Amino acid sequence: MSSFTNQVALVSGAGSGIGRSTALAFAQSGATVMVSDVNDANGQQTVSMIQDAGGQASYIHCDVAHPEQHIAAVAYAVATYSRLDIGINNAGIGGRFARFLDQTIRDWDTMMAVNLGGVFYGMQAQIRQMLQQPEGGKIVNVSSIAGVKGMPMGAPYSAAKHGVLGLTKTAALEFAKKNIRVNAICPVYTHSAMVQDLVNTAPEMEERMRRLIPMGRFGQPEEIAQAILWLCAPENAFCTGQALQMDGGTTAG
Numbered sequence: 001m002s003s004f005t006n007q008v009a010l011v012s013g014a015g016s017g018i019g020r021s022t023a024l025a026f027a028q029s030g031a032t033v034m035v036s037d038v039n040d041a042n043g044q045q046t047v048s049m050i051q052d053a054g055g056q057a058s059y060i061h062c063d064v065a066h067p068e069q070h071i072a073a074v075a076y077a078v079a080t081y082s083r084l085d086i087g088i089n090n091a092g093i094g095g096r097f098a099r100f101l102d103q104t105i106r107d108w109d110t111m112m113a114v115n116l117g118g119v120f121y122g123m124q125a126q127i128r129q130m131l132q133q134p135e136g137g138k139i140v141n142v143s144s145i146a147g148v149k150g151m152p153m154g155a156p157y158s159a160a161k162h163g164v165l166g167l168t169k170t171a172a173l174e175f176a177k178k179n180i181r182v183n184a185i186c187p188v189y190t191h192s193a194m195v196q197d198l199v200n201t202a203p204e205m206e207e208r209m210r211r212l213i214p215m216g217r218f219g220q221p222e223e224i225a226q227a228i229l230w231l232c233a234p235e236n237a238f239c240t241g242q243a244l245q246m247d248g249g250t251t252a253g
């Protein structure tokens with residue numbers, strides 16, 4: 001397992017699911033973790049879980065749809081721990097499950113603000129800090145299999161997640177010589193509150209979703225977290241601009 005000792009990692013949406021598992025995994029690997037979320041109780045619970053296990057973490061409220069809250073989160077990390085080495089732009093929403101023509105302007109605007117704007121604003125704030133550090137930094141953006149394939153009933157979600165890959169590749173190119181690596185991860189259905197919400201609204205979907213995955217099961221948040229750590233690992237210093245598909249073989253065929 002890679003060591004992230006002396007590194008500071010900021011994880012958005014770390015109060016639940018993939019974000020919480022990623023925060024816990026970084027802390028277990030020696031990083032100091034800045035946990036952010038809109039759900040303060042859940043975010044603080046993640047901090048307690050890290051501290052109870054002997055790790056170091058702090059919480060800051062950050063609604064990723066608001067650029068100034070990213071700036072405040074990065075400033076808080078730097079004021080508290082003097083640096084920011086890793087930015088994980090994970091926070092996201094599933095949106096409304098609806099046919100293309102039934103998606104509203106409001107569905108679209110909300111999705112773009114959170115799932116695409118949230119990543120862009122986060123990257124801007126993080127990269128501004130990383131440029132001031134000779135060691136640079138690492139960023140992983142959480143996209144989705146819906147970022148590489150279309151998603152019937154989820155047009156705004158799929159569009160936002162495709163956009164996340166555009167931001168990832170562009171920033172990777174612009175900052176390749178600045179020691180800042182930018183990658184994305186594309187999970188298939190993974191056990192979390194988001195997928196549970198979807199299954200609750202359309203229970204008949206669960207088996208259909210499972211059948212789409214060659215391994216015949218959903219991912220676990222801990223499995224996605226380990227892949228995110230791998231993308232940030234010092235041993236992986238030549239990897240930038242990539243979208244790693246964590247999908248049980250879904251996009252192999």
Ligand SMILES: NC(=O)c1ccc[n+]([C@@H]2O[C@H](COP(=O)([O-])OP(=O)(O)OC[C@H]3O[C@@H](n4cnc5c(N)ncnc54)[C@H](O)[C@@H]3O)[C@@H](O)[C@H]2O)c1
Binds near residue numbers: 145189192193
């Ligand atoms: N679970 C899956 O099947 C799956 C698959 C592919 C991609 N993803 C992506 O993984 C990421 C994490 O999702 P998850 O499955 O762990 O879901 P989750 O619902 O368990 O966690 C999402 C977290 O983001 C937070 N959040 C929501 N809106 C926010 C906002 N505006 N600002 C800050 N935080 C906000 C929530 O409070 C929650 O803690 C999302 O970007 C999601 O699109 C999930």
